[in-house]
Amino acid sequence: MGKRLMFATWLGGGNVNPVLGLTEALRADGHDVSALATSFLGDRLREAGISVLDPPAGYLAEGADLARAVDAVDPDLVVVDFMLTLSLIHI
Numbered sequence: 001m002g003k004r005l006m007f008a009t010w011l012g013g014g015n016v017n018p019v020l021g022l023t024e025a026l027r028a029d030g031h032d033v034s035a036l037a038t039s040f041l042g043d044r045l046r047e048a049g050i051s052v053l054d055p056p057a058g059y060l061a062e063g064a065d066l067a068r069a070v071d072a073v074d075p076d077l078v079v080v081d082f083m084l085t086l087s088l089i090h091i
Contacts, residue, residue: 002030006075007050008061008087011040015081020048036061036069061087 005026009019023033027049034051035041038059042052053072056065066087070078080087 002032003076004032004034004073006034006036006053006069006073006078008036008066008069008078008080008084009041010038010060010081010084012081012083015083016041016044019081020044023048023050034069034073034075036065060084063087063089 005023007019007023009015019035023035026033032051033049034053035045036053036056037045039055042055045052053069056062058065061069061084063086066078066080066084
């Protein structure tokens, strides 16, 4: 049985392609993948079969954005881009 996985990412140099490659493999193994990302990435993620959550209020996801996304998805695992340190603060 597949797991619910959620990625928090952003449109940074070199940050998107690894997420796309990893989520392709995870989806092929039967996992449900969603993402919290900047609105600029929405179409690209959807084309890859990733469920896109409401974008963060600002350019980068912060703690409240991540908490809201986790509440909405109830994921088994959350993977947060290392550049999104503000998303890990205050949760």
